[in-house]
Amino acid sequence: MRFTSEHRLDDGVVERDFLLGEVPGTLWLPDSAGPVPLILTAHNNGLPRTADRLVARARISAARGYAVATIDAAGCGDRPLSAADERARAELRRAARAGEPVDEILESLVGPLVERAAPEWRTTLDALLSLPEVGGPVGYSGWMALGVRLAAVEPRIVAAGFFAGGFVPRAQRAEARLVTVPLLMLLQWDDEGNPRQRALDLFDAFGTREKTLHANLGGHTGTPRFELDDAHRFFDRHLR
């Protein structure tokens, strides 16, 4: 893990960009001494990790005393998609415009993205936990499909916050029963592209005994501001 920049922001949070092999990432650290708990915060949909709302959320978590880390997985930010991914994306756009079913196309696109992202995240986690500023425990926040995989296979993750606003491939729907850590799942009740019943079925399928669903009226991007506080309270219960 090679740090390429470091800035102290006006909220006292320290923002460090890093490279881990070809994978670019950012670590935000609170203005406090000693190792702090870590939240891995993952995004998808081709967003760069520098997107305003991702950075804003990360800084709020860091200001509350967490180390927060993210990477650009394949297809996010400046990292190229594979030729197969590009074809799947083009096909997805075409099918969506034509009003055709998109499930199988999403399966062929998101499934491989999760398969490739998970080992990158685990390597990143190894490197992060070797830093003196980063302690544990470790929580996960964000992209649900990847989070299911990581929570199922990565014993260092002890609590998971999932945003149920993205396609979850077959493999992760099957892996849900392997997730046994406390989880908070956030659902937008009228998310245009994500059928509500599928999210409820997934919530039902998780193997954990301590799971909470927060559902709010509105579309994909309408999550109320107070849910950010609620997520921090969830992590405060399990990471402190």
Added chain:
Amino acid sequence: MRFTSEHRLDDGVVERDFLLGEVPGTLWLPDSAGPVPLILTAHNNGLPRTADRLVARARISAARGYAVATIDAAGCGDRPLSAADERARAELRRAARAGEPVDEILESLVGPLVERAAPEWRTTLDALLSLPEVGGPVGYSGWMALGVRLAAVEPRIVAAGFFAGGFVPRAQRAEARLVTVPLLMLLQWDDEGNPRQRALDLFDAFGTREKTLHANLGGHTGTPRFELDDAHRFFDRHLR
């Protein structure tokens, strides 16, 4: 409204029993000067308002700066059921033991209870708001069937917290679309006697634009302790 007793409790909360006609109730007030917001907290199922967990919840809310009031509606505490109610309860027990459907029996029991309780609660609200210690705004917490009726017809209620752990009669399922205040609905995912899908359908039906569902794994009485904090944060947002 005639106060029949007053005690200062060890958390500084003042507990006053009252009678309003034949209706007994209790008001808990915080240890603070000036009028405070009011939470009406309603129960059902024949519980007395003096039940330990009801009192404990009310005292926590009062200690957080709310006036909290409850009454024993017909059939609760010492108040008798009508002969028809008694017959319905006996029939309910018989049908439940025999494994027969109970919906129509519940309809005949709970429907009239709501019809009779609602005007008692509105009269109680009039009396409470005339007290110098009690200001507004007014929130509602607890028994969902009654709460739907009150939130639909009582403009002084500006926020409602519902526990989706009881039968909701047909009339209230229809009235849900008339509820337009912010609401928080609490659902136990595996509540033995209360079908999950019915609660989700009701959540969907509410007319309000600002509604949040919190679902937790577990049975009827398994609501996690942190939901009490969440409920207070909901009321803090809307009553302060």
